[in-house]
Amino acid sequence: MGFLLALKMAIASIISNKWRTFLTMLGVIIGVAAVIAATGFAMGSTASITSSIEDLGSNTLTVTLFNKGTNRDLSYNEFIAFTEENSKYIEAVSPTVTGNATIKYEAESYENSQIIGTNAAYELVKNSHVQDGRYILDLDLEFRQKIAVIGTAVVNNLFDSKDQALGAYIKIDGTPFKVVGILDEKEGGQEGSSDDAILIPLTTAQRMFSSAKINNFTILVSDSELVDETVVVLETFLTEFYGTDDSYRVFNLAMILDTLSEVTDTLALILGGIAVISLLVGGIGIMNIMLVSVTERTREIGIRKAIGAKRSSIMTQFIIEAVVVTGLGGIIGIIIGILSIQLLISKFVPPVIDTMWVFVSFGFSLVIGLVFGIFPALKAANLNPIEALRSE
Amino acid sequence: MTALVEMKDLKKTYKMGETYVKALDGINLTIKKDEFVSIVGPSGSGKSTLMNMIGCLDALDEGTYFLEGTDVSELSSSKLALIRSKKIGFIFQGFNLLSKLTALENVEMPLIYQNYSHKNRKKKAIEALEKVGLGDRLHHKPTELSGGQQQRVAIARALVADPPIILADEPTGNLDSKSGKEIMDMLVDLHKQGNTIILITHDTYIANTARRKIVLKDGKITEDVEVS
Numbered sequence: 294m295g296f297l298l299a300l301k302m303a304i305a306s307i308i309s310n311k312w313r314t315f316l317t318m319l320g321v322i323i324g325v326a327a328v329i330a331a332t333g334f335a336m337g338s339t340a341s342i343t344s345s346i347e348d349l350g351s352n353t354l355t356v357t358l359f360n361k362g363t364n365r366d367l368s369y370n371e372f373i374a375f376t377e378e379n380s381k382y383i384e385a386v387s388p389t390v391t392g393n394a395t396i397k398y399e400a401e402s403y404e405n406s407q408i409i410g411t412n413a414a415y416e417l418v419k420n421s422h423v424q425d426g427r428y429i430l431d432l433d434l435e436f437r438q439k440i441a442v443i444g445t446a447v448v449n450n451l452f453d454s455k456d457q458a459l460g461a462y463i464k465i466d467g468t469p470f471k472v473v474g475i476l477d478e479k480e481g482g483q484e485g486s487s488d489d490a491i492l493i494p495l496t497t498a499q500r501m502f503s504s505a506k507i508n509n510f511t512i513l514v515s516d517s518e519l520v521d522e523t524v525v526v527l528e529t530f531l532t533e534f535y536g537t538d539d540s541y542r543v544f545n546l547a548m549i550l551d552t553l554s555e556v557t558d559t560l561a562l563i564l565g566g567i568a569v570i571s572l573l574v575g576g577i578g579i580m581n582i583m584l585v586s587v588t589e590r591t592r593e594i595g596i597r598k599a600i601g602a603k604r605s606s607i608m609t610q611f612i613i614e615a616v617v618v619t620g621l622g623g624i625i626g627i628i629i630g631i632l633s634i635q636l637l638i639s640k641f642v643p644p645v646i647d648t649m650w651v652f653v654s655f656g657f658s659l660v661i662g663l664v665f666g667i668f669p670a671l672k673a674a675n676l677n678p679i680e681a682l683r684s685e
Numbered sequence: 686m687t688a689l690v691e692m693k694d695l696k697k698t699y700k701m702g703e704t705y706v707k708a709l710d711g712i713n714l715t716i717k718k719d720e721f722v723s724i725v726g727p728s729g730s731g732k733s734t735l736m737n738m739i740g741c742l743d744a745l746d747e748g749t750y751f752l753e754g755t756d757v758s759e760l761s762s763s764k765l766a767l768i769r770s771k772k773i774g775f776i777f778q779g780f781n782l783l784s785k786l787t788a789l790e791n792v793e794m795p796l797i798y799q800n801y802s803h804k805n806r807k808k809k810a811i812e813a814l815e816k817v818g819l820g821d822r823l824h825h826k827p828t829e830l831s832g833g834q835q836q837r838v839a840i841a842r843a844l845v846a847d848p849p850i851i852l853a854d855e856p857t858g859n860l861d862s863k864s865g866k867e868i869m870d871m872l873v874d875l876h877k878q879g880n881t882i883i884l885i886t887h888d889t890y891i892a893n894t895a896r897r898k899i900v901l902k903d904g905k906i907t908e909d910v911e912v913s
């Protein structure tokens with residue numbers, strides 16, 4: 294008996310039992326839909342976290358200095374000298390001194406906690422550019438210029454428009470600063486977000502906050518392949534300088550990415566486990582219904598055998614029926630899974646539909662039908678034709 | 686010429702709990718091509734068991750059975766299935782049609798298991814249904830047909846693969862006398878067209894339409910006569 298004919302027979306029998314078949318499929322449908330939706334959610338959230346980290350730059354290192362257990366202080370110039378010696382590893386370095394102050398423009402005033410004193414390399418290191426005007430220059434550091442590059446949230450808070458802001462003088466804790474540039478908008482211009490920052494020259498900030506100490510350096514590594522080596526070079530230098538490794542910390546964004554991908558892998562494993570269990574439960578349901586169906590159709594099987602069906606023909610018929618049921622369940626599950634990603638999950642994370650998971654879950658549902666169809670099919674194939682004909 | 690059916694000292698015993706029932710107890714039977722044989726006997730005498738033996742649906746316990754010269758007791762279950770589809774056409778008392786299939790699909794079924802092509806299958810099945818006078822009922826389901834029509838579909842199914850033997854077990858048992866007569870006339874006709882027919886019945890009147898009458902009692906042949 295041909296495969297197509299067996300398929301046709303299976304479909305006919307499924308159609309004649311629509312509701313029962315649907316209920317039988319439900320386990321597989323839910324299992325597959327869950328796999329697609331859950332992996333979509335996991336991958337979508339990973340993608341969004343990864344992309345926001347990559348925005349910061351995956352070959353970025355942060356050095357935090359605590360000055361703990363030492364009385365030596367690392368100055369800006371000393372650190373710059375070190376980075377210039379190691380230009381093979383370090384492409385750019387940007388120090389930051391942060392503080393808060395009251396910002397005023399004419400009658401408007403508010404408290405801002407993100408006054409960042411830095412240098413020209415900040416643009417490259419933080420991947421943060423101006424949309425209008427200019428950036429901080431190293432010359433500004435030399436002359437302790439009172440200029441500011443402001444984020445869009447600051448513009449929104451103090452000014453009517455960007456045109457009005459550019460060239461205006463704002464007062465930072467009473468000192469007038471000329472606005473020379475406006476930063477690209479990153480987080481919708483929300484107050485308190487990274488758009489609420491004010492960049493001023495490092496030296497100006499040191500004087501303003503009356504502290505020469507720099508607590509943070511952000512380093513751009515020349516090549517992502519060299520990140521690990523750069524960490525070693527940095528740690529060697531700092532340990533030697535301070536005489537201890539307690540007074541600093543080198544922080545690696547690539548490490549966060551690694552941790553994140555471990556978390557995602559674990560998540561995928563758990564999801565996979567849940568999916569396998571729900572598909573197995575679905576499979577047992579299918580086996581159960583197929584056994585009922587074999588019992589109900591004992592007479593049919595007897596008739597088929599009497600007029601010449603071989604054991605293998607009966608076997609094929611029932612296995613194909615089981616596989617068609619689970620395969621159909623798999624397809625419906627995939628459709629529901631994709632719809633739930635597009636309509637629901639996409640509201641929270643970027644929608645990701647991984648074709649690999651679509652194929653894996655479809656393949657798995659076919660395998661479930663095959664595995665759980667074998668026992669009922671064997672039972673049908675081994676029926677004694679005379680007893681089968683006598684049944685009912 | 687080898688006989689179609691040749692049984693020697695064939696025995697079949699069923700176990701019912703603690704007791705054994707000798708359903709067939711030493712059958713010696715030879716049936717040649719083109720015969721029209723009826724097998725009669727009271728209920729429980731072993732008629733259906735004998736038919737199942739001839740039709741290769743059941744395995745014998747003792748003795749020998751040659752079908753067209755082949756020792757059937759030696760064959761595997763898939764060979765037996767092939768023999769059933771090629772050499773035997775069954776007609777049952779209860780019609781035994783598949784209720785979800787149309788008349789045409791029911792008649793096509795034996796050909797499916799012989800791997801006929803779709804086109805040949807349709808053609809032969811339609812011919813067989815036309816032969817039993819149901820050319821206009823091809824797409825009716827069994828429930829949409831009368832008892833007599835259903836049995837005619839079953840006859841078409843038995844004929845469709847041109848088997849050398851047609852086995853009918855009480856084919857008129859579930860029918861009113863008018864439809865029963867129609868079916869008997871059809872079997873007589875089929876015999877005239879050159880089919881070998883083995884008819885099981887407990888009705889002696891019907892048995893007398895055949896050329897040869899075999900009487901069974903307690904699993905033994907007690908009489909084997911030509912009917913005039």
Ligand SMILES: Nc1ncnc2c1ncn2[C@@H]1O[C@H](COP(=O)(O)OP(=O)(O)O)[C@@H](O)[C@H]1O
Pocket residue numbers: 699700701706707708726727728729730731732733734735
């Ligand atoms: N599968 C079986 N299991 C047990 N006993 C059976 C079985 N088939 C037939 N018999 C017994 O064998 C005897 C012959 O049965 P059967 O061939 O059906 O007789 P008939 O068709 O002449 O009425 C009966 O006594 C019946 O009860």
Ligand SMILES: [Mg+2]
Pocket residue numbers: 732733734
């Ligand atoms: Mg009987």
